Amino acid sequence: MSTLARKKREFAQREELILETAQRLMLKVGYLGVTMDLIAKEIEYSKGTIYQHFSSKEEILLALALQFNRKQAEFFQRAAMFSGKSRERVIALAEAYELFVRLYPDHFKTELLILNESIRAKGSIELRRQLEACEQQSMSIVSGVVRDGLAQGDFEGVPGISPEEIVFGIWTGAFGAYVLMSSDAPLTALGIQDPMKALRVSIHAVLDGFGWRPFSSEWDYQKTRERVKKEIFPKETIL
Amino acid sequence: MSTLARKKREFAQREELILETAQRLMLKVGYLGVTMDLIAKEIEYSKGTIYQHFSSKEEILLALALQFNRKQAEFFQRAAMFSGKSRERVIALAEAYELFVRLYPDHFKTELLILNESIRAKGSIELRRQLEACEQQSMSIVSGVVRDGLAQGDFEGVPGISPEEIVFGIWTGAFGAYVLMSSDAPLTALGIQDPMKALRVSIHAVLDGFGWRPFSSEWDYQKTRERVKKEIFPKETIL
DNA sequence: GACAAAATTTGACGAATAGTTAAAATGCGT
DNA sequence: ACGCATTTTAACTATTCGTCAAATTTTGTC
Structure with missing residues (x-):
């Protein structure tokens, strides 16, 4: 039929x-x-x-957030496949995140709302479960790269800190930055002209600080970024 | 009368x-x-x-957020007065932020909501203006410490990046972390046991990465933290 | 203390919106 | 073309925001 x-x-x-x-x-x-x-x-x-x-307005919000999160996980998945040194793969992930934000600038507005318990709670259990699964998937992709970096001896890690917690440190930096960028917080009034650039610089500082080789001073990561754009996200990159 | x-x-x-x-x-x-x-x-x-x-429910929200932000600025103000090397003063600021979050764990829930344009817009112009002024005050306190660090030669800065943009990088890391911690995002399920600790480690990584001396390997910043608690926040620190 | 004017508080009311449901409309197989 | 099943509709209920005229309380005066 x-x-x-x-x-x-x-x-x-x-x-x-x-x-x-x-x-x-x-x-x-x-x-x-x-x-x-x-x-x-x-x-x-x-x-x-x-x-x-949809059972409520908030269920629509959650469904939107899930769509975005799925896309994000897909971007991470693709970026993690980048062939190169482990730190280059981290940069690929960062590039994926940045690209994702550029393509879907509204994502963090939705995210801000559903981070609120009261709003998230109005969605169905099913959607909330799927959302959490999706978040977990992203986390495991990223922390996988950190594990690879440790296994390949590209950095030593920190005693008493898990790979997930290292990811947490890097991730929240990007997350917080994008949240502020997509909110109407007056960044330029605060003296921040190019937040994206500031974020990239700061990510390299964290990686250098963690002792993740090759250091930003001894490798041309700008070239890596361009390779990522060309090899992983040729269609998504609009110059 | x-x-x-x-x-x-x-x-x-x-x-x-x-x-x-x-x-x-x-x-x-x-x-x-x-x-x-x-x-x-x-x-x-x-x-x-x-x-x-209050003219609306959202105006109450904004008023709450303003109270919190005032308190936060006050904490930063006090922390910036800490006598010590510039990097120690950054740690004092981080400690102030952490203490603030511990004392007022609900702040970020309010903050999440008013970061949403649609919700923030329902507040009065007057309150929004005050809120922005308060944010700016915090930013200038923190970037002042960064400027001092540059002036005292404790680190070199990054060409083409302003002190405010360096602050942005560090700040958003803490901000994002606290947002996620105070939301109901399932952090432990993601393998993050002690997000506060993870954040502290990551802040030191950024500072090391920016070449801000003395490096975490050559100074006992744990001792600095304890001094900050004792000298700046004796009343607020509940052990 | 009594009274009138001023200031404050109240809760009933109108408007807007989320969510429900009985009835109308549409589509399907025979 | 007919009757059954599914889908769509729009009127309806319930809730909540924000208003405002009336009720209440407070203040100042004699």
Whole structure:
């Protein structure tokens, strides 16, 4: 029976339409400004139909966040495959993160909201579970690179600190930076002209500080970045 | 006329009561669960009275965030006065931040919400302006220490990167870490047992990486931390 | 202490919005 | 073309924000 397949496809398409529309509206009128009636009007279906797909407004948020997180994990996955020294692979991951932020600048706005327990809790258990699984996947990809670095003797690690905790230190730096960049915090007023550049410099400082070889002074990581863009993300890189 | 003074005092007291209650409720039932009626019931005044003080629920949020930010700036101010080498003063700032987070673990929950444009925009221009001024004050305190470090020749800086951008790199690391810690992100499930420790290690890595002397290998910064606690925050440190 | 004016507090009310559901519309197989 | 099943709709309920006219309390005066 092909009708069933078609129905399923149509259902999935409409779900995508809802998500796209919600995201677009979120950008335009903000979280508080997006109402179910507005989404309904925009997609030219009634509100009841939306509730066939999502149990609440926050469930839509969570679904959006999951989409973004899946994409992010995919970017990390690809970046981790980069062939080179372990520190180069870390740079590939950083580049993947930066690229992801450039392509989906709205991601952190969604992320900010769902980091709030009260908002996250309104989503279904199922979605929350999937989201956590996705976060874990990203973490294991990145900490895998750290483990490789340790195994290959490119750096020594820190006694009493796990690879995950080293990742935590680097990651939160990038995470915090992107959160602030995508919020309306007035960065330029604070004297920060190029936060992306500041972040890249600071990541190299951490890696140098951890003693991760080759040091930034003895290797051309700019070249590495360009190789990453060319070899891993040729399509995503828009110059 | 003493009645006027009394009135003013009572008004200020009630404003404080509203803020305290809102914060307590926020912790208990979350942002979405806090309603104006609930606050009114809790403070045993009617809703209309709350609107004498705050024009909306989000204005209360912003007022809370401002209180926290003021306290934070005060902590930084005190930490920056620490007498010692410039890198020790950075550690004093980091310690101030950590102490602040321990004392006011709810701050980042509020911060997460008001980082959202849509929510922040609902507050009054006046409060938003004050909040920005406060952020700027903190930034100038911290970047002042970085400038001192440069002036005293304790590190060389990075060509093309301003002191503020160096601060940005360190700060966002701490900020991101605390945001994740105070959200319900499942950190232990990700293999991170002691995020505070991980953060401290990572901050030293950044400073080492920036070539900020004395390096963590040639100075006992644990002792510095204890001095900071004893000399700057004797009352706030609860062991 | 009594009274009027001023200031404050109240809670009922209108508006907006989330989420529900019975009824209408549409689609499908025969 | 008909009847059954599924989908969509829009009216409905419930909740909550923010307002405002009326009630209450406080203040100043005689």
